[in-house]
């Protein structure tokens with residue numbers, strides 16, 4: 527079995543081939559069940575998107591600790607896959623802010639799990655890609671929302687300095703609610719650090735970057751490299767959260783190359799953002815082949831101290847810029863993905879999206895990168911699929927608890943293994 531959510535709705539580039547031959551179960555539940563100020567949690571159904579949840583929470587004075595930057599991501603997808611954001615250096619991966627799941631198992635039982643009830647099942651659900659059961663409800667922690675994010679932009683030269691500055695900023699939890707780095711070439715990047723604030727009466731200018739006529743966010747950030755000055759500005763909270771949505775990080779420049787031109791923005795900017803589901807539903811086979819052969823989209827999660835080494839490697843093999851760097855804390859545990867040590871460790875997500883500018887690019891090069899990441903004790907995001915074989919995959923992701931829970935919940939003849947859903951043959 528798998529969910530009946532069609533491939534064109536999912537925030538991935540490839541089609542999930544397995545949907546064609548597995549039994550599709552409709553779990554399209556997308557409501558907010560309740561907001562509980564006492565326990566500081568919100569209970570939602572898994573199909574609700576970030577784009578619907580966040581505005582409702584903000585209106586009620588709340589927000590979630592890890593608010594994802596693309597409006598169409600669903601809560602179910604982020605728990606069953608993983609999610610991280612610029613606040614993950616503080617709160618960890620998205621599922622670490624979830625406190626309770628409701629799961630329907632293969633034989634139709636409803637299991638409620640949390641840190642104290644069915645704790646092993648609770649721990650094995652994240653990253654299991656819907657292979658333990660169907661989620662029907664998720665409780666997420668909420669924190670008080672403030673009006674703005676005061677964001678500081680700091681241009682930095684050399685990868686060494688980016689790495690050391692990132693280590694300093696991610697450990698300053700008092701001042702930094704958000705930390706993110708965009709690298710624009712082998713030498714230069716802009717480090718952003720932000721604090722949620724209600725501001726004060728003296729605020730003269732608020733940059734409402736979410737307005738339709740505003741430039742693409744990554745271009746705005748790049749402008750700080752031209753002036754080479756430290757910048758600071760207030761951005762409304764919701765605009766900050768969805769800052770990469772309008773430009774789909776920087777993917778939109780290959781689809782609408784003139785989309786950042788002021789004439790386009792002022793006349794037709796209101797048509798944006800392009801709906802990923804619509805793009806996927808209407809894309810032709812030729813475009814799909816073109817992307818498969820000439821485009822790279824993937825995220826790798828590596829120890830923070832390997833920033834320089836990894837970016838150099840990605841430069842040689844891919845030469846794609848900008849590069850998204852998002853720090854995240856990984857905690858020890860027993861689930862599929864956790865820190866290999868017995869203490870919390872700071873990692874970084876390195877996101878590479880775009881057309882490789884090297885002369886001999888071949889999509890199977892991804893396998894070499896995956897092995898490189900495996901050697902550094904890193905992980906990869908699985909939404910883009912994997913070329914690792916099953917043994918390598920099991921070295922990267924700890925299957926001990928997962929296998930035991932699959933046996934207890936009698937998953938074997940009802941749900942595939944994670945690997946069967948994320949290997950390259952399952953995603954075409």
Ligand SMILES: NC(=O)C1=CN([C@@H]2O[C@H](COP(=O)(O)OP(=O)(O)OC[C@H]3O[C@@H](n4cnc5c(N)ncnc54)[C@H](OP(=O)(O)O)[C@@H]3O)[C@@H](O)[C@H]2O)C=CC1
Nearest residue numbers: 528529536537600602603606607608609610655656660661
């Ligand atoms: N900033 C970030 O962290 C970003 C993360 N992503 C990635 O995007 C994905 C999320 O995208 P989204 O489109 O929301 O989700 P998807 O439709 O891609 O679903 C992801 C997985 O979650 C499973 N799933 C979803 N809902 C349920 C449910 N109710 N019960 C059981 N299993 C469920 C799906 O199962 P099935 O296969 O059966 O359908 C699928 O395997 C994640 O993999 C995430 O890593 C993408 C962009 C940004």
Ligand SMILES: CC(C)=CCC[C@@H](C)[C@H]1CC[C@@]2(C)C3=C(CC[C@]12C)[C@@]1(C)CC[C@H](O)C(C)(C)[C@@H]1CC3
Nearest residue numbers: 537538539774775777802805806809823825877879
């Ligand atoms: C961990 C993080 C932050 C991941 C960000 C991933 C984004 C860059 C991805 C998610 C969905 C995504 C794969 C997508 C595309 C680009 C990269 C996206 C936006 C596009 C729009 C590229 C063009 C393609 O023809 C098509 C329309 C199918 C896809 C749709 C999904």
